[in-house]
Amino acid sequence: xxxxxxxxxxxxxxxxxxxxxxxxxxxxxxxxxxxxxxxxxxxxxxxxxxxxxxxxxxxxxxxxxxxxxxxxxxxxxxxxxxxxxxxxxxxxxxxxxxxxxxxxxxxxxxxxxxxxxxxxxxxxxxxxxxxxxxxxxxx
Amino acid sequence: xxxxxxxxxxxxxxxxxxxxxxxxxxxxxxxxxxxxxxxxxxxxxxxxxxxxxxxxxxxxxxxxxxxxxxxxxxxxxxxxxxxxxxxxxxxxxxxxxxxxxxxxxxxxxxxxxxxxxxxxxxxxxxxxxxxxxxxxxx
Numbered sequence: 001x002x003x004x005x006x007x008x009x010x011x012x013x014x015x016x017x018x019x020x021x022x023x024x025x026x027x028x029x030x031x032x033x034x035x036x037x038x039x040x041x042x043x044x045x046x047x048x049x050x051x052x053x054x055x056x057x058x059x060x061x062x063x064x065x066x067x068x069x070x071x072x073x074x075x076x077x078x079x080x081x082x083x084x085x086x087x088x089x090x091x092x093x094x095x096x097x098x099x100x101x102x103x104x105x106x107x108x109x110x111x112x113x114x115x116x117x118x119x120x121x122x123x124x125x126x127x128x129x130x131x132x133x134x135x136x137x138x139x
Numbered sequence: 140x141x142x143x144x145x146x147x148x149x150x151x152x153x154x155x156x157x158x159x160x161x162x163x164x165x166x167x168x169x170x171x172x173x174x175x176x177x178x179x180x181x182x183x184x185x186x187x188x189x190x191x192x193x194x195x196x197x198x199x200x201x202x203x204x205x206x207x208x209x210x211x212x213x214x215x216x217x218x219x220x221x222x223x224x225x226x227x228x229x230x231x232x233x234x235x236x237x238x239x240x241x242x243x244x245x246x247x248x249x250x251x252x253x254x255x256x257x258x259x260x261x262x263x264x265x266x267x268x269x270x271x272x273x274x275x276x277x
Contacts, residue, residue, distance in 0.1 A: 062255075
């Protein structure tokens with residue numbers, strides 16, 4: 001009679017199920033929260049203010065960097081080039097300046113000279129709807 | 140003796156190989172983690188900002204003008220009339236005391252003024268209750 005129990009060798013297999021659950025959960029989270037990068041928004045330090053309205057889509061987003069460079073859709077341009085760009089946008093909406101909304105995203109560390117220049121250029125094109133983007137401070 | 144040619148069919152279990160799937164899932168996960176950027180919440184200082192000519196308009200009402208310019212001490216300040224104000228909170232308080240806000244406010248900004256202060260001046264006007272704020276480049 002055999003008294004000792006024969007122990008079967010078991011492979012130390014890891015249970016993968018909870019890990020796959022978590023990995024899938026994370027994957028779905030990142031897929032849903034990731035938004036396609038908007039190239040018209042440059043990374044910059046905006047003025048920390050609470051603002052007055054939520055952001056809405058605009059016809060044109062003008063980025064003004066700390067050193068005063070004007071950047072539209074990732075391309076640095078001069079004010080005359082900007083005027084041409086705005087002119088194209090105007091043509092697209094049937095030469096009606098009231099249909100154009102411009103958002104200015106300016107770096108708060110810079111001075112106001114470039115903003116003034118851009119605003120004056122827009123004024124000459126009779127564009128009145130100019131918005132200034134601000135960053136809502138974290139509380 | 141078994142004469143039938145029928146073989147005893149052994150139960151076959153279909154095993155799905157998870158390895159390649161986990162590889163792909165991990166790859167995607169790492170990609171999304173690496174490329175994810177957390178966007179800071181942005182708002183606008185609103186569409187009522189109008190671009191006005193430097194001279195301004197003649198109006199029977201005295202318009203409220205906030206200037207962002209260099210003060211007597213050399214630092215940039217908010218000028219409301221002859222008063223020099225150095226903080227946004229004080230400016231908002233002072234602007235709130237104006238009885239008629241229907242005419243709107245004008246924010247005159249000199250070229251060398253820090254943009255941070257220009258935005259603060261517009262925000263102060265909006266917070267004080269002025270619906271229309273005009274940005275006047277100087």
